[in-house]
Amino acid sequence: MTPFKILAICFLIFGCSTTELVENWKNPDIEQYNPKKVLLVGMTANLDARQQFEQQLQEEYKVRGIEAVMSSTYFEPTFTSYKKTEIELLALEGQLIMDGFDTILFTKVIGVEDNIMYKSNYDGYDSTYRKFSEDYLMYQDAYYNPDYYEDYTVYHTETAMYCICPTKGRSLIWKGYIDIMDPETISETVNDYVRLMVVVLDEQQLINSELVMPQIHEEAIK
Numbered sequence: 001m002t003p004f005k006i007l008a009i010c011f012l013i014f015g016c017s018t019t020e021l022v023e024n025w026k027n028p029d030i031e032q033y034n035p036k037k038v039l040l041v042g043m044t045a046n047l048d049a050r051q052q053f054e055q056q057l058q059e060e061y062k063v064r065g066i067e068a069v070m071s072s073t074y075f076e077p078t079f080t081s082y083k084k085t086e087i088e089l090l091a092l093e094g095q096l097i098m099d100g101f102d103t104i105l106f107t108k109v110i111g112v113e114d115n116i117m118y119k120s121n122y123d124g125y126d127s128t129y130r131k132f133s134e135d136y137l138m139y140q141d142a143y144y145n146p147d148y149y150e151d152y153t154v155y156h157t158e159t160a161m162y163c164i165c166p167t168k169g170r171s172l173i174w175k176g177y178i179d180i181m182d183p184e185t186i187s188e189t190v191n192d193y194v195r196l197m198v199v200v201l202d203e204q205q206l207i208n209s210e211l212v213m214p215q216i217h218e219e220a221i222k
Contacts, residue, residue, distance in 0.1 A: 018183055019192040022156075024176035024200055032205040033163070033173055035103035039096060041071040043108035052190045053107070060198050064208035069101075093164050103173075104162045111156035152182035159197060161206060174206055 038061060042053040054070035061068035084092075096104070157180060161173040178196065183189040201207040 018181050018189055019196050020179045020181065021196060021200060022177040022179055024174065024204070026174045026204050026206070027172060030173060033161075034208070035066060035206075037099075037101045038066060038068040038103040038105055039071060039074060039101050040068055041104060041106045043106070046186070047072075049186045049190070052186055053194070056190055056194045057105070057197070060194060061207070063211050065212040066208060097164055097166050102163065102165045104164060105159065106162065107157060107159040109155050110158045113154045113156065115152055115154060155180040155183070157193075161201075174201070174204060176200055 040054045040057050040061075042050045044050050044053075051070075051072055054072055058068045058070055157178050158175065159178065160175045163171050163173050176197070178193065180189055180193065198207065202209045
């Protein structure tokens with residue numbers, strides 16, 4: 001990993017980002033992967049989030065000279081109105097191949113976790129207390145003050161890249177697990193998520209790192 005990419009990942013994880021890369025896996029049989037046409041699938045009932053996520057990811061592929069299609073425009077509006085069978089999904093893959101697709105990038109939420117965080121240095125007391133009375137004074141608001149704790153939610157997500165190339169078989173290329181911490185706005189979360197994904201895919205040589213046209217500013221989709 002280059003020093004620049006290390007700094008970029010550290011900034012995204014430890015800066016103001018709401019996202020954190022937990023783990024990722026790459027098919028050891030594949031050193032580099034150059035998709036030609038990608039279907040972007042964000043599985044969520046939140047239509048605004050799906051639209052923004054797929055659109056921003058589409059722009060990231062576009063500026064790298066890769067054709068990417070949003071599932072929200074490729075699928076019929078009734079596609080998600082009922083559960084699909086395995087036979088129907090295999091037929092869909094066949095249709096995608098006929099339409100020139102070689103890759104599917106599939107993102108979904110796989111778990112939600114509610115957590116509680118203690119506020120640090122509560123009330124500004126010196127943390128080097130030496131007596132019981134000092135210790136009790138510092139933390140007694142745990143009984144009385146609801147602001148003593150901060151509730152936050154973590155969304156555990158998974159993004160997987162599948163090859164549906166007819167000559168190479170249909171196999172998993174890459175999978176990444178990303179946590180979203182207490183998201184406040186859809187736009188902020190989408191920006192952080194897509195930026196982190198692109199850095200990781202670039203590092204794993206799964207997306208073209210060279211831009212072939214000016215990049216669309218993140219605010220453009222807000």
